[in-house]
Structures are given as structure tokens and as C-alpha cells.
Amino acid sequence: MNPLLQASPLPLFDQIQPEHIEPALDTLLRQAEDALSTVTAAEFPATWQAIAAELDVATEKLGVAWGSVSHLNAVADTPELRAAYNTCLPKVTEFWTRLGADERLYAKYKAIAPESLNTEQRQAHKNALRNFVLGGADLQGAERERFAAIQEQMAALSQLFSEHTLDATDAFSYYATREELTGVPDDVVQGARNAAQAEGKEGYKLTLKMPCYLPVMQFAKSSALRGTLYRAYVTRASDQAEDTAKQFDNTDTMRSILTLRKEEAALLGYPNFGALSVVTKMADSPTAVIRFLRDLAAKARPYGQQDVADMRAFAAEHLGLTDPQAWDWPYIGEKLKEARYSFSEQEVKQYFTLPKVLAGLFKIVETLFDVEITPDTAPVWNPNVSFYRLERVGPQGR
Structure with a gap:
């Protein structure tokens, strides 16, 4: 069946x-x-x-x-x-x-x-x-028909956007040398080597997926390597991508989605899609949302500026980076934490294994929401997927 x-x-x-x-x-x-x-x-x-x-x-x-x-x-x-x-x-x-x-x-x-x-x-x-x-x-007549057509087009375009982003991420690979990976944690280096060997290639295969991308950005001493991965990551599925990666460009898809959203809002009597979007949300209007975000930004900005100034000074004095680029900031931040607070993610990592992290997380959830989380079995699509049962615990039992 x-x-x-x-x-x-x-x-x-x-x-x-x-x-x-x-x-x-x-x-x-x-x-x-x-x-x-x-x-x-x-x-x-x-x-x-x-x-x-x-x-x-x-x-x-x-x-x-x-x-x-x-x-x-x-x-x-x-x-x-x-x-x-x-x-x-x-x-x-x-x-x-x-x-x-x-x-x-x-x-x-x-x-x-x-x-x-x-x-x-x-x-x-x-x-x-x-x-x-x-x-x-x-809606009536032609407007009703057009509204229905917009929904179908929007669904197809949203799926196309997701596919392009996923395919662009999967399509990228960079085969680094061991020297380029100086500073990168050993487990990430080994994983990259295994990935290259699985394809019968030399070097170390780097991708844009987070378990690989993030530690390279944080720990790789080579600014050039960080720059290569950063540019590939931020230009995924765009007209700024390199060579064959432009086939996944989402520019026209995004323009079409925005155009359809504007038309949808107009059909329903709203001045813009933002006004339509907040109808089902807590905010009263798009203006209220923008006001909140700008107020939050104004309060956070001085602290952010101070952090940037500290990182610039540290980068110039200790790392030889007098003009940090976008791909340098994660690396600078990691080095600053090590120097100022003797904090290393890699050293701390050994104390935060997955079982310990899950146990701590579940304990917080159980305490806050009066529930119990226990391991269980269920049909899964991959043997590495874990399943847990969440049950409310109270005076009446589960």
C-alpha cells in the first residue's frame, strides 16, 4: 500500500x-x-x-x-x-x-x-x-482568476528559488592545499581530505555547507582562502556568481516574486505587500516594524561601532591586517577571543559533545515547559536522524 x-x-x-x-x-x-x-x-x-x-x-x-x-x-x-x-x-x-x-x-x-x-x-x-x-x-470575475494564477506562479517561483540556492551551494567546490588550511581544525581538515579522496582527487575538498564553510572562515590563516569561499558563498544563485554558477541566478526569480506580491496586495486592497503581510501578525503596520528595527539599530549601533574599533585595532597590531575585508571578520573575532579571554572554540568543543548539548537543551525545555523528552523510534529518511518523544507532565500525568 x-x-x-x-x-x-x-x-x-x-x-x-x-x-x-x-x-x-x-x-x-x-x-x-x-x-x-x-x-x-x-x-x-x-x-x-x-x-x-x-x-x-x-x-x-x-x-x-x-x-x-x-x-x-x-x-x-x-x-x-x-x-x-x-x-x-x-x-x-x-x-x-x-x-x-x-x-x-x-x-x-x-x-x-x-x-x-x-x-x-x-x-x-x-x-x-x-x-x-x-x-x-x-474577489470576482477576472480579479479572482488573476489572484489564483498569482498563487500558482508564486508557489512555482518560490520552489525555483530554493532549488537554485541549493544547487548553487552543491555545485561549488574548492580543492585546497594542506598549506592553505593552516589553522583549520584537524577534524575539518580530515573531512575535507576524505571528501577529495572519495572523488579520486588530490588536495582537500572545501564546500559552502556550514560544517565546512564556517570553521574555514573562523580559523583558516589564509585570507586569500577565506576570500575565495566568502565570495562564492555570498554570490550564490546571483548574477555576481562566477562562470557556470550564473546558471543558478535568482535575480529574475526575485523580481518576479516581488512583482507578483505587489499585484496580490493591490488586488486585496492593500498599498503594498508589507501592509498585507502584517495583517496576520502582531505588528500594526509596516511603519511600526521599520520604527522598531530602526530604534533597535540606534540603540545597538554604538556598541557595534566600539566592537568594530576594537577588532580593527587588534587586527592591525596582532594579525597584520590593516584593512580588514568582509571575509576577515570571523577570523579576527576568533583570534580576539583567544587573546583577550583565553577562549578557543576548539578547546571548548571537546566538552560540548552532541549528547551533552542535547541533554542540557532538553533539560532547559523540560524545566520551562513542564514536559518530558525521551528517546524513541520512528520511521526516518536517514539512519543518522534521531527521534524524541515530547510529552507534557502534570498533575494528571502524561
Whole structure:
């Protein structure tokens, strides 16, 4: 049986294959369509419980399956999985867009008697009505069609943006010499050597993935090496990338997304996308957000300027860097901590192994939120994935 259609308390990540995705999503979309037709029928009762029992159950199954596929697409990307995901993306987007703008369902929700709801349901009902409006339920004719088209285009463009960024990161490699890696921790050097050997190449393979990139930026004595990795990292998926890496340029994708966001906001009666975005957030307006950020920046700026001055003086006196570049600051910061505070990340690292860090983190969470976190087993997509059970502990037990 298709693992995406099996009733399971947790996603069956260890069984899901690319060929399962489209058949399962087609089935779940049909079931959700049927549920939508049922609850929007004239004779169907306009009550919270009745709608939830029919429509929410179907859409929850669809959401869980699509969420599982989206997660796998993010953490276990393969050409086959990506193709299956992109095949289903327009279908799923179209359904959710149409559901959020369905006039019949909107009318059914408006017909629900507020006095029949408890406090939590009243808030959820209020949010649902707001989301119908934001989903284009009040739009008519050509505007409604255009809004739906925008949602589909936005979903495709967002996925393309992510793919370009991931592919640009994966495409980069630099094979360093041992001399260039002076200062880099031994475990990172060994990992880079193993990566090069696995490809049958000489030298040490460096990539833009954080376990490799960050320690090189922090510890590599070679400013030239740090500069090479920094430029590759900050120009990923842009028109500033070098040579063949320009194939992943996201410039046009970002322009298209911004254009569509502006059009979406205008269709819904907002002056800009910022105003639309804050409707569901705590901030009152984009102006309030900007005011908060600028106020925060004004308070932090003097301290930041002092830190930069200290680092410049230290770099000039102790490291011979009279004009630090962007790729030098992590290295300067690390050396300053060692000199001023006798603090070395590498020395401290041995005391913060993964089991100890997790134990400490979990203890804090358990204390703050009155929960218990225990190791457990679950279907996973990679043998290195760990699973933990989180349960609330209180007077009534778990």
C-alpha cells in the first residue's frame, strides 16, 4: 500500500518513494474535493463541528501527506523526488487557493452562529473569516482568476528559488592545499581530505555547507582562502556568481516574486505587500516594524561601532591586517577571543559533545515547559536522524 495513504501516527519516511507521491496526492485531492462538495451543499449544517468532522479531516490528511513530501524534498533532495514534487505542486497549490476563496464555503462559515462556539473556536472562526478575505474570497470575475494564477506562479517561483540556492551551494567546490588550511581544525581538515579522496582527487575538498564553510572562515590563516569561499558563498544563485554558477541566478526569480506580491496586495486592497503581510501578525503596520528595527539599530549601533574599533585595532597590531575585508571578520573575532579571554572554540568543543548539548537543551525545555523528552523510534529518511518523544507532565500525568 502507498505509504502516503496509510493510517499512521507518524509519516512513514523510510518507505516513501518518488513514485508514491503523485498517485497518493491525486487520491487525497479527490477526497478533499469530495469533502468540500459535501460541506458546501445547501442541506449541510452550518456548524463548526459538522464542517470540521468532514472537511478538516480530509484536508488534514492532504496536509500531512504534502507536508511529508515537502520535508523530504527539503532534506533528501534527489532529481526523482524533485520532479515528483514539482509535478504535484501546481495541483496542491490550485486546490488550497480555490479552497481559501470558495464563496460557498465562505458563506457557510459566515452562517456559523458565534454563540455556539467556545472561546478557542470563536478565535479560530474569526481567523478563518479573515483568511477567506486574504485568500481572495471577496474577489470576482477576472480579479479572482488573476489572484489564483498569482498563487500558482508564486508557489512555482518560490520552489525555483530554493532549488537554485541549493544547487548553487552543491555545485561549488574548492580543492585546497594542506598549506592553505593552516589553522583549520584537524577534524575539518580530515573531512575535507576524505571528501577529495572519495572523488579520486588530490588536495582537500572545501564546500559552502556550514560544517565546512564556517570553521574555514573562523580559523583558516589564509585570507586569500577565506576570500575565495566568502565570495562564492555570498554570490550564490546571483548574477555576481562566477562562470557556470550564473546558471543558478535568482535575480529574475526575485523580481518576479516581488512583482507578483505587489499585484496580490493591490488586488486585496492593500498599498503594498508589507501592509498585507502584517495583517496576520502582531505588528500594526509596516511603519511600526521599520520604527522598531530602526530604534533597535540606534540603540545597538554604538556598541557595534566600539566592537568594530576594537577588532580593527587588534587586527592591525596582532594579525597584520590593516584593512580588514568582509571575509576577515570571523577570523579576527576568533583570534580576539583567544587573546583577550583565553577562549578557543576548539578547546571548548571537546566538552560540548552532541549528547551533552542535547541533554542540557532538553533539560532547559523540560524545566520551562513542564514536559518530558525521551528517546524513541520512528520511521526516518536517514539512519543518522534521531527521534524524541515530547510529552507534557502534570498533575494528571502524561
